[in-house]
Amino acid sequence: MRAPTRPRNAELLAAYGRCRSTANRNAVVHANLPLVWRLARQESLRSGHPFDDLVQVGCIGLIRAVERYEAGRGTTLSTAACPWIRGA
Secondary structure (H helix, E strand, C coil): CCCCCCHHHHHHHHHHHHCCCHHHHHHHHHHCHHHHHHHHHHHHHHHCCCHHHHHHHHHHHHHHHHHHCCHHHCCCHHHHHHHHHHCC
């Protein structure tokens, strides 16, 4: 069963789907930064890499994930974005 998307995130994704502007994309990215921080913290503790460097790479991955996300595939953005954020 698919986990529900947070209402605010769903609104932002819908706005980005209607108008693929940089401002709408950045709003979606900003709303999902806690996911990047969480994954970067986990990886930093595990590997010893600097947290700030991992956040930078994760943000680039999140931007790519938002640009490539297709809501019709039945996954949440966070599920689809994790591999991009991790750099996989």
